[in-house]
Amino acid sequence: MKTNVAVFFGGRSVEHEISVISALQAIAAFDKEKYEIVPIYISKQGRWYTGPKLLDIRNYRDMNRLVAESEEVFMRPEYGDYNLYKVNTGMFSKRNPVAAELHVAVPVLHGTTVEDGIFEGVLETIGIPYAGCNTLSSANGMDKITMKMILRSEGIPVVDYVWFTDHEWNSGKDAIVARVEEKLGYPVIVKPANLGSSVGIGKAADRAALIEKINNAEKFSQRIIVEHMIENLKEINCSVLGDTDERISSVLEEPIKSGDFLSYEDKYMGGTKTNAGMQSSDKRIPAELPADMTGRIRNMASDTFRVLSCHGVSRIDVMIDEKDNSVYVNEINTIPGSLSFYLWEASGISFTQLMDRLVALALKRKRAADRKTFTYDRNIFALGGGTKGGVKGAKSPKFKG
Ligand SMILES: Nc1ncnc2c1ncn2[C@@H]1O[C@H](COP(=O)(O)OP(=O)(O)O)[C@@H](O)[C@H]1O
């Protein structure tokens, strides 16, 4: 029997289109002898659709038409119900027909509301095995402030930073500027805490620019981070595959930027060229680095994956300060663009094998979770504890037993 794999993509995120590309690449890579793929496209409005038209990238030029020609579907938030239901019940039927019986979910979603644990929480509620990071590691990985706090406390190097909320900024700009100048000096990089794709990020070399960049970042997020800016920067990315028990790190990639820092265009449009598509963004694989530096970065990526309790495939982006060869973890992408397949191919694991491993890891985690105890069969109400005295007695129910 084939395994029915739901590939989720799209979503209410600024990285919607990137997710469509990543997902269609992943769907093409699955071994169709072993897997039945059910594409589930989440529109920018948050509605779910399935159907064969979703498999052709050209159909996304007109998204309204695409969804009109696809089947709107949903899952119920009931533990153990892995069915995908059609929204349309048909004229004479009261029950929603089943569109597909799912076995495993593979989220190929990027950005806020989908890569930050929110969507993973839906899958956890249903209980369906799924690939990739769980709610906790997704959320910790997405928030640039929380991630840095965790890594720093575990001895993984990150650049110095100052963080604050939009409310704190608006009620005391001078104090925050003073903190930045005292702790970091200039230049600095200002970032909204939880976006991706360089959205809202700015560089500031003086006080006026700092204020302007924070005012801008504040439009995107309630939490803002200002970081020491590495001026002699070399960026390196490393993918890690597995779970906290067992994991491997990939060969390294050096993305090539066209301006001061990697922009949305660099990442997805192939630098200044316009329509080359994500897979052709300029990069050097493997990165040209001395062997000891390569080893150091691969270990750091693997440690980051473990400390954040990641799962499946993630990509850890590090920064080398070429002034003194120090290395810092910049960020983690818990669902990396193209699932980092090009780094795994260069490491001897084909895209098809990568998808195999993600499904196997999803099933392994589900088996492990099923072995843990979540509920007690005992019903404290049925035991009579605290019921005798009516409302009064309810003050001291006996939870321990
Ligand atoms: N501390 C820093 N020093 C120098 N450059 C930085 C620093 N932080 C980020 N950058 C530059 O900005 C880019 C985007 O920042 P990043 O934190 O990776 O955000 P995103 O989540 O949007 O990818 C990086 O790829 C890098 O080029």
Ligand SMILES: [Mg+2]
């Ligand atoms: Mg980045």
